[in-house]
Amino acid sequence: MTKANLNWVVLGPGAIGGLIASALLEHGQSVSVLPRESGPREINWQVTHKQFKADYSAQVITQPLAGNTVFVIAVKAFDVIQALLRITTLHGFNKTMPIVISHNGMVELPELLKELNLHPLVTTHGAVKSQSENGNFCIEHRGAGRSWLEVGPQGRNQPTDFAPGLVLQQAFPPLTLEQDLSERRWLKFVINCIINPLTAVHECANGELLKENWQTQVYSLVAEAVAVAKSHNVSLTTEECYKEVLLVAKETALNHSSMLQDIQQQRRTEIQQLTGYLINAGKTAGVATPTHQQLFNEFQQRYNG
Structure with a gap:
């Protein structure tokens, strides 16, 4: 040893x-x-x-x-x-x-x-x-x-x-x-860009994201994030990331995300380092991220940034 x-x-x-x-x-x-x-x-x-x-x-x-x-x-x-x-x-x-x-x-x-x-x-x-x-x-x-x-x-x-x-x-x-760890860091980043802001905006536990009515939005968020990752030469796939998002939501079903906890404790959130970074990286690479932009706007409107 x-x-x-x-x-x-x-x-x-x-x-x-x-x-x-x-x-x-x-x-x-x-x-x-x-x-x-x-x-x-x-x-x-x-x-x-x-x-x-x-x-x-x-x-x-x-x-x-x-x-x-x-x-x-x-x-x-x-x-x-x-x-x-x-x-x-x-x-x-x-x-x-x-x-x-x-x-x-x-x-x-x-x-x-x-x-x-x-x-x-x-x-x-x-x-x-x-x-x-x-x-x-x-x-x-x-x-x-x-x-x-x-x-x-x-x-x-x-x-x-x-x-x-x-x-x-x-x-x-x-x-x-x-x-x-580039690929693994991007995979975690993609997961956090979806679970954190969604649960923060809707003030729900992670497991709520497993419900059928969320899946179109979740899949779209994943697809956009994967496209940005590929522009950084990170070879993730939409299907792989989508499965991982659902797996994490299932494994932490009763938990509140760190971003929602920050909101509840009136602490600064990492929205700029998550969704904000992803949107800006997409703009730089010429990759559209409209679903993330809409979620970012909802977050800003709800919590004034």
Whole structure:
């Protein structure tokens, strides 16, 4: 069993970041936290699974960073650039340090950040973060899922050479190491562009989208998104994506999408990084997305952006 000597720094942590941090601690890894705001030197949290609860704690990072630091950034898409910029200012940071990064939506990074050692993570785990009465936070692990980690960048590493990936495989299973996650990231993006805004506009659980009266719109949304993906040299098919959308809606039938939860909690949504990005990418490539545009307009009218 691989026990790489790594120092993991988890940003936040939010729901998914906290889930990963907990798994790493269970696996005997050294984990510290880079909090969003200055505060106590130790962060405490609880993870609730279906069968049990567990308590965790981690120290806030001290600088300078150790040379064997690995970052885990799991944030909202609109926070990605700020999060990356923040870690580059930490004392001891260098751009060879691996950064495991997970988010919904698509983000265009400035050239400076493209040079970082980024390893996209796609996960289907479902988790929700909340605050407890004593001020600590709780993570409810609502749905066990699967994960994929890109070992790149640009195919530079073989899966067996990437120590953080091997540790995550053991600590946070099931996780698959892949050279290139472009197709898988686009597939998740397409799914999110349909389930999130539809359930937000109609204020319904994900399972509602399985009903027959939704299928014409859902299929049209999928077809347009796949056409945009193909303009980015991503070879998805409409039928494959349509089946995946219905599968996710079925597997998470009772759940509210992250976008609907954001609406309910009066938080900023990722509509611009999902539907907005897709529409703009379509315009750039000359691909029409009228069904997404109509859904985007409905969202804007309902929630004033």
